[in-house]
Amino acid sequence: MGVKEIKLEDLDTDKFIREKVEEISSTVGEGLAINALSGGVDSSVVTILGYKALGNRLKTYFVNNGLMREGEPEAIVSVFNDMGINVELVDAQETFFNALKDKIDPEEKREAITNAFYNDIFGCLVRETGAKYLLQGTNYTDIEETVAGIKRQHNILEQIGINPEEMYGYKIIEPLIQLRKDSIRKVGKVLGLPEAIYKRPPFPGPALAARVIGDVTQERVNTVRNATKIVEEELSESEAFQYLAILHEDKVVGVREGKRAYGLQIEVRCWESKDAKIGSPTRLAYDVLERLADRITSEVPGVVSVTYNITKKPPSTIEAV
């Protein structure tokens, strides 16, 4: 696929950081670059590499697409401000919910989010700032999955035939494209990222929209956001690779106070994996599973049923959308 993987055991972090900082610096020259920080380890590492290379000539934005976890936009911005890196918060909730309206098919959702992000939001920011470059944290697994046709990753453009310069008016720099997640975490640690960031469970590019089966409305995103908060609270000590809540579109029969309650179902997934390429469900204790179900059905309005994924990847994927 034209990109050569650097495996964890072959990674010299200091050398990698030095080379990438130089590359970014020489590519951008005296101009401006922009990047979007999501708070995941990939975009966080890119932000620091870019800041090291360009200082204030890197403009970092946190795009609040309305699909983030609870309190996430503010929390992430403040972590980076504490490291002396300025991050501007962009409220783009309306843009994204309009783009997602009536999209049911997972690939259409992902395409709508890609277009809203690169065209509507970043197209504007590039024009406003005059930046010629967008830095982003595409990694080796993202490319591999998109090329293989498993899932369209939100940050993959050239590999699916999109020329970002022609289409959006800027070039894309991808310093992490040779690394998988485990290597990126290691670089993040060396770069001085707080543990909460470099150990942060992966969060999908399309954010909570990837966790809603069927219609992605503000109300349904709120439901999955509430469930996600509980799952992350209960499983943060689990040492698992990733844990998530999915809102199903199917409704199931339940019972509340002795009466029929036809309601929502949340699926919990918790993964053991090194790099998201293959994975298996974490063997969580039943006490933990039952507490998850109890809390989600009592704290998230409308939910009467919670399931736990027991399928490996493959044939499952990490996310359901």
Next chain:
Amino acid sequence: MGVKEIKLEDLDTDKFIREKVEEISSTVGEGLAINALSGGVDSSVVTILGYKALGNRLKTYFVNNGLMREGEPEAIVSVFNDMGINVELVDAQETFFNALKDKIDPEEKREAITNAFYNDIFGCLVRETGAKYLLQGTNYTDIEETVAGIKRQHNILEQIGINPEEMYGYKIIEPLIQLRKDSIRKVGKVLGLPEAIYKRPPFPGPALAARVIGDVTQERVNTVRNATKIVEEELSESEAFQYLAILHEDKVVGVREGKRAYGLQIEVRCWESKDAKIGSPTRLAYDVLERLADRITSEVPGVVSVTYNITKKPPSTIEAV
């Protein structure tokens, strides 16, 4: 609710059997009665009570609604033939699939099945045979749940305002109406039912239609039938109260041979319960859960994901429809 429960600890099985046989005998007099045997413990016990009371004046039918488990119609008929009880197999698959066409709402599905059963099938059989009575295995939990408005049980008529004599032209006799499942199993054992029957996991009145979320087509029933077979094979040693497979309508993303596979999801439920009134998920070993997922995703065409229910009843119910 006008019916007095006989609790397991108060049940004198010999006395109960004697009284019910006398009741059926004196109610039906010299006429004919008919009943439907599904192979579940309730209808099996009713069949034997009715046979003891009426001998060959009880006409027992196995209605193949196309919603039964694999090989079930033939297996059940043969068990009863071995006990000297004649059971006639009625092929009603078309009637039921036509009645279920385009029904999505669980209560509409249940109503469609009730009407097909009592009106189309039994209405006919009653006219053909001249029987005036239908014996059926309604139990105390069925009434309770229907009256409480949790779920319309397929065999509940009077409690929801239907007069079967006016509506269908026959009277209904319900000898098990004061008992819950645990007591019915005990009566079944005393009556000499094979263990495979009196310990048989409960199977819902609407059969596999209660295990298909969304459209109930022949193809989708086949999918859930295949998954059910695997779940019953793997969990028959579990001593659980009930175990089942549910086909979801939601599709999820999976991966097969390195390519995207947008496919089906099966939910497995396995219950610890005494009487279906309350229940909790069986704490199955992860080896068992993973074997279930492996088998279902490799043996049932189109399935890429399997989940396990982790919610108690309440707020869940035993079945999803």
